[in-house]
Amino acid sequence: MPSLASAAARPLPHVRSALRAALALVAPADCAGCGAPDIELCADCRRRLEPRPLVAALADGTPLVSGLDYEGTARDVILAFKQSGRWRLAKPLGPALAAALRLAAAGPPAGAAAVAVLAVPPSRAGRRRRGYDPVDLLVRAAGVRVSKPGFRILRSSVQQKSRGRAERLSGRLGSLGCSGRWAGARVVIVDDVTTTGATLQEAVRAARAAGAIVLGVCCLASTPLRSARL
Numbered sequence: 438m439p440s441l442a443s444a445a446a447r448p449l450p451h452v453r454s455a456l457r458a459a460l461a462l463v464a465p466a467d468c469a470g471c472g473a474p475d476i477e478l479c480a481d482c483r484r485r486l487e488p489r490p491l492v493a494a495l496a497d498g499t500p501l502v503s504g505l506d507y508e509g510t511a512r513d514v515i516l517a518f519k520q521s522g523r524w525r526l527a528k529p530l531g532p533a534l535a536a537a538l539r540l541a542a543a544g545p546p547a548g549a550a551a552v553a554v555l556a557v558p559p560s561r562a563g564r565r566r567r568g569y570d571p572v573d574l575l576v577r578a579a580g581v582r583v584s585k586p587g588f589r590i591l592r593s594s595v596q597q598k599s600r601g602r603a604e605r606l607s608g609r610l611g612s613l614g615c616s617g618r619w620a621g622a623r624v625v626i627v628d629d630v631t632t633t634g635a636t637l638q639e640a641v642r643a644a645r646a647a648g649a650i651v652l653g654v655c656c657l658a659s660t661p662l663r664s665a666r667l
């Protein structure tokens with residue numbers, strides 16, 4: 438039978454996670470890439486987040502630019518950013534998204550005033566769980582503002598991890614709407630991580646249905662859609 442002392446030393450899981458969250462506010466975290474102590478992100482891991490733009494295409498041929506490969510250090514840092522409440526990591530991730538945005542809009546962000554940036558919205562569950570919108574933070578860290586109003590979720594898509602790309606595409610059809618006056622507007626659509634491209638494809642459909650001219654889509658990191666490194 439556990440003694441009172443040992444029970445106190447091993448708090449319940451939800452208490453542990455609350456303690457960890459409280460501690461993260463006062464103590465520096467360990468490096469999100471390699472775990473080096475007392476630093477948000479070490480210099481070596483920061484270097485591994487330097488932009489490595491890749492150009493691919495969605496199923497309908499829309500150009501897709503990603504800033505990083507979703508693997509190794511980049512994947513670890515992005516997971517810490519999205520899943521562990523470490524929103525400050527948006528800053529070191531910003532340059533990779535900025536590079537992808539520039540290419541997708543075919544011009545530097547500062548000179549692309551006529552190009553609006555539409556962001557894929559977080560799921561309601563994701564927003565509730567995190568308390569912040571990763572894509573919005575990343576776009577800001579890239580030195581750009583998301584145009585609003587923009588996409589809205591018309592219905593939640595079910596988790597489709599086991600499905601193929603075609604099934605994911607059809608499963609998301611009609612899940613997004615696009616609010617605002619977009620007829621004739623030139624837009625670039627942004628997301629954080631792309632795997633099958635199904636969400637971005639649905640966003641392109643919704644933006645076009647609202648009359649927008651989609652120049653391209655981009656994301657911070659992608660997995661299997663790579664075709665050409667610049």
Ligand SMILES: [Zn+2]
Nearest residue numbers: 468471479482
């Ligand atoms: Zn590191």
